[in-house]
Amino acid sequence: MPPLRASPTFGHCSPDNPGWRWTTNAAGLGGWLPEGLAVDGRATETFDSAELTVEVGQRVTRLRRLNGWSLCETEHGVRGWLPDSHLAHA
Numbered sequence: 001m002p003p004l005r006a007s008p009t010f011g012h013c014s015p016d017n018p019g020w021r022w023t024t025n026a027a028g029l030g031g032w033l034p035e036g037l038a039v040d041g042r043a044t045e046t047f048d049s050a051e052l053t054v055e056v057g058q059r060v061t062r063l064r065r066l067n068g069w070s071l072c073e074t075e076h077g078v079r080g081w082l083p084d085s086h087l088a089h090a
Contacts, residue, residue: 011024014032017083019034019035019036019067019068020034020069021034031049032049034047034066034067035067048079049081050079050081052072052078052080052082053080054074058074059074060074060087065084068084068085069084070084072087
């Protein structure tokens with residue numbers, strides 16, 4: 001999925017994940033954007049909202065944390081977001 005580029009279309013906040021807002025870009029693609037990464041209806045940086053699928057016990061490297069979620073990378077270079085509540089220190 002291409003990265004989301006925030007447009008003036010900002011939707012509801014996530015009741016389960018505070019600090020995240022549903023955003024739709026000019027092409028009509030939607031995804032969750034961390035609040036604070038958009039100013040005046042424009043993204044302040046490129047952001048990909050893809051979630052990461054992993055197996056229990058699989059090792060990942062945390063690259064970034066935002067609002068209770070972590071951008072992680074697998075040993076094979078696949079990146080995506082995981083809830084912090086699903087991560088444990090090895």
